[in-house]
Amino acid sequence: MTSRRNFLKACIATPLLAATPRLTLANTRTPWTLTASKTTQRLVPGDEYQEASVWTFNQTVPGPELRLKKGEILSVDFLNQLDEGSSIHWHGIRNINAMDGVSGLTQPEVKPDGQFRYQFPLNDSGTYWYHSHAKTWSQVARGLYGALIVEDESDPAVDHDLVLMIDDWLLANDGTIDEASFGSLHDWAHGGRLGNWLTVNGESLPTIEVAKKSRIRLRLINVANARIFRLNIPASAYLIAEDGYSVPVRKSQDVVLGPAQRADFIVDLDDKDLTIAETFNSEKPYPAVVLKVVEPNQSLVTKEVLKQPQPEAPPLSIDVSIPLHMQGGAMGNLSEATYKDQLRPIRELAQTYKKAWAFNGAITEHHDRLAKISIGQTVSIEVWNDTRWNHAMHLHGHHFWIQREDGTVLDGKRDTYLFQRGEKANLIFIADNPGLWLFHCHMLEHHAAGMGAVIEIS
Ligand SMILES: [Cu+2]
Numbered sequence: 001m002t003s004r005r006n007f008l009k010a011c012i013a014t015p016l017l018a019a020t021p022r023l024t025l026a027n028t029r030t031p032w033t034l035t036a037s038k039t040t041q042r043l044v045p046g047d048e049y050q051e052a053s054v055w056t057f058n059q060t061v062p063g064p065e066l067r068l069k070k071g072e073i074l075s076v077d078f079l080n081q082l083d084e085g086s087s088i089h090w091h092g093i094r095n096i097n098a099m100d101g102v103s104g105l106t107q108p109e110v111k112p113d114g115q116f117r118y119q120f121p122l123n124d125s126g127t128y129w130y131h132s133h134a135k136t137w138s139q140v141a142r143g144l145y146g147a148l149i150v151e152d153e154s155d156p157a158v159d160h161d162l163v164l165m166i167d168d169w170l171l172a173n174d175g176t177i178d179e180a181s182f183g184s185l186h187d188w189a190h191g192g193r194l195g196n197w198l199t200v201n202g203e204s205l206p207t208i209e210v211a212k213k214s215r216i217r218l219r220l221i222n223v224a225n226a227r228i229f230r231l232n233i234p235a236s237a238y239l240i241a242e243d244g245y246s247v248p249v250r251k252s253q254d255v256v257l258g259p260a261q262r263a264d265f266i267v268d269l270d271d272k273d274l275t276i277a278e279t280f281n282s283e284k285p286y287p288a289v290v291l292k293v294v295e296p297n298q299s300l301v302t303k304e305v306l307k308q309p310q311p312e313a314p315p316l317s318i319d320v321s322i323p324l325h326m327q328g329g330a331m332g333n334l335s336e337a338t339y340k341d342q343l344r345p346i347r348e349l350a351q352t353y354k355k356a357w358a359f360n361g362a363i364t365e366h367h368d369r370l371a372k373i374s375i376g377q378t379v380s381i382e383v384w385n386d387t388r389w390n391h392a393m394h395l396h397g398h399h400f401w402i403q404r405e406d407g408t409v410l411d412g413k414r415d416t417y418l419f420q421r422g423e424k425a426n427l428i429f430i431a432d433n434p435g436l437w438l439f440h441c442h443m444l445e446h447h448a449a450g451m452g453a454v455i456e457i458s
Contacts, residue, residue: 033076034058037059038053043203044171068150069122069153074120074148084134088101092399102438129223132145135448138182142177185350205288207291212270218267219262221262228392243413244262314403318380322382324359325359325361354448364452364453369454373458378429379428385419393416395415395439399414400429
């Protein structure tokens with residue numbers, strides 16, 4: 001028997017917990033209010049463990065699920081009751097630049113006791129999420145995230161539409177957050193600050209009650225700072241969307257999600273409980289969430305044959321190519337890089353500035369530009385991940401096609417792509433959204449340590 005203490009280390013299943021109902025703001029009047037503040041939340045069940053000190057939107061991790069319809073306008077008053085600056089980024093939304101929520105780039109950070117109104121139209125349906133975009137390596141890891149769901153009239157009819165936000169927490173043996181590990185240069189130069197405790201919707205192995213033989217939409221969101229997950233759904237399951245974007249319907253029981261990536265499945269249950277397990281990080285499937293079947297004994301929807309719109313094909317010609325050589329990290333090839341207008345050796349970059357990664361031999365800041373693009377041009381970011389690490393590259397304000405080295409193009413568009421070590425791929429997008437857009441690794445410690453740059457579109 002593994003001792004309970006070792007559960008933390010081994011990430012092994014704990015007894016079932018009944019899920020508390022999720023708070024949804026969908027029926028309240030706009031503008032909605034999201035207040036960032038601190039509280040405690042039990043991440044590890046059992047009286048012998050303490051509650052963890054978490055940072056939340058509206059006193060819960062995840063924050064409230066925002067659920068709207070395509071074409072509606074989202075209006076949120078953000079109140080900052082933390083003792084440091086913050087802001088909210090709406091991940092995957094092709095947003096108005098001033099509403100993109102990147103502290104120090106698209107807006108000044110919202111100071112303690114300050115507030116900011118976010119207001120923008122939701123032109124794309126799908127599964128998105130919101131999270132802090134200030135000191136993300138700390139603020140997102142402490143719980144400042146929630147789901148943003150945009151429904152579409154053409155969505156398949158389902159009995160249950162469930163959002164599963166999958167996170168890993170780095171906890172001390174008493175169930176509290178391991179504070180000492182924040183800012184570890186070792187983690188920043190390796191795989192990021194990886195957790196030792198899995199939660200779904202802020203709970204350890206929650207149970208969600210669903211009707212027998214029901215049809216369910218699962219919206220999986222990887223909200224971890226750096227951890228890659230593979231989720232296994234041992235049922236009749238169909239992948240219908242990635243990063244919110246419809247893809248050709250594919251029967252599949254597995255999906256790999258890098259940080260910030262999403263996948264939507266339609267699952268037809270029989271009359272047995274369904275355990276969704278994480279299978280990327282351990283040899284044995286690690287139970288993540290249980291769907292427990294209860295009465296009624298039937299589905300209340302017509303189970304139509306699933307059909308998703310055919311994804312758009314990418315443009316045939318490219319106007320602007322942006323070569324992007326990703327360098328650095330542990331066991332990497334970076335001996336020196338330009339930072340603050342000077343070529344500096346990696347030792348100085350690491351020890352003085354906590355930088356470990358570079359694009360094209362340079363580490364840039366928000367006032368620098370990776371490229372300046374004229375509005376309407378078709379752009380290809382030609383990425384070469386010349387490091388020993390995976391990177392989940394995210395472009396703000398646009399969705400991109402992914403063209404692999406062999407020339408094939410993945411179905412559908414994404415906002416985040418998980419690069420394998422050594423991989424080359426072109427991220428192709430139409431620069432139709434003016435503003436200053438961040439392109440960065442969503443392994444949040446990598447971003448903090450230099451893996452980010454700004455593209456200007458005007
Ligand atoms: Cu990275």
